[in-house]
Amino acid sequence: MQTLQQSFQVPYTYSIFFTKELFDLKNNTLSSFFRSFGEAGFQRKALLVVDGGFSAHYPTLQQSIISYFATLEDAVKLVPNILVLPGGEEAKNDPALFDKIVEAIDEYGIDRHSFVVGIGGGAILDLVGYAAAVSHRGVKHIRIPTTVLSQNDSGVGVKNGINYQGKKNFLGTFAPPIAVFNDLSFLQSLDDRDWRSGIAEAIKVSLIKDKVFFEWIESNAEALAQRNEEAMAYLIHRCAEMHVEHIRSGDPFEFGSSRPLDFGHWAAHKLEYLTDFQIRHGEAVAIGIALDSVYSVKAGKLSENELQRILTVIQKLGFDLYHPKLAENDKINLRNGLREFREHLGGRLTIMLLEKIGKGVEVHEMDSDLIAEAVDYLEGHYSSLLMS
Secondary structure, three states, rough: OOOOOOOOOOOOOOEEEEOOOOOOOOOOHHHHHHOOOOOOOOOOOOEEEEEHHHOOOOHHHHHHHHHHHHHOOOEEOOOOOOEEEEEOOHHHHHHHHHHHHHHHHHHHOOOOOEEEEEOOOOHHHHHHHHHHHHHHOOEEEEEEEHHHHHHHHHHHHEEEEEEEEOOOEEEEEEEEOOOOEEEHHHHOOOHHHHHHHHHHHHHEEEEEHOOHHHHHHHHHHHHHHHOOOHHHHHHHHHHHHHHHHHHHHHOOOOOOOHHHOOOOHHHHHHHHHOOOOOOHHHHHHHHHHHHHHHHHOOOOOOOOOHHHHHHHHHHHHOOOOHHHHHHHHHHHHHHHHHHHHHHHHOOOEEEEEEEEEEEEEEEEEOHHHOOOHHHHOOOOHHHHHHOO
């Protein structure tokens, strides 16, 4: 028998820029980035895909983009048509939207020296990243996140994808962006639910990695709930910093089954589907965090006192701790979510629980009876709040 052994490494670097008023002609953050690609002989082009929900808040956005890129034609040329597509989970559920992006990449001759730029929330960025990753085996893509959730979590990572056959992120790739531009001023477009929703991922990462950050959230919960921009700017930066550090030092392409940043997510993903996406991803994650925190107590890992601190912070930020869909069908639907999560991990279940605030611990099985007890606990907690 003969064997050839292949091994190589491909270094990858991308920057996450924090700014305001990205498309203001006096802001050179984006223009300096495009001009940094100085090789001669290439006609670089940029195809922009914009979240329709976001653009509705900024009627002058397209003209601002056109005016900005008009000053950049020596470095990159904006293609004639800016695609505006529905945002939210619809972006990941409708295959026709994926087809539109791929068709535009083909029509406008977007090659590997050019760029596909996604502007919007996490769902549209996931869709754009996936379309770019599979076109020409990988077109450069840039993310411009416009929500808290995408600026501090999904938009700064390396994953993208779309939903398929009722399963979240069933189709997707690991394809890092070439750059991320976080514009704090874009968050003004968010309603209170979307403002709050992204904070759930900061709670998550603080609980499993950084007690000091959790205590900061605990102390600033009221300011965050009241849309204090300075507090939100710090939260986004710190959460993004922790997210990229985890990617750099961990398992960025998830060759193993360990996914600590999915703490609270196994139930959240299922809950999104069970509610037909009537609740936001971050709202579902908040409930998932509450569920797994209660389970951690019942499994003898987390203290009751720390559980109450966690639940109090979640509530202070305006999240619900429970949804009736958790208990529907005698909790069989929820348990199916755990099975689907196992499949998504490659067949070996790995769930992050809490040993204490700031320290997660991985387990490879969950007790169905304890899951049911945790759901009942949250239901009772929810009922008592309604009665008070």
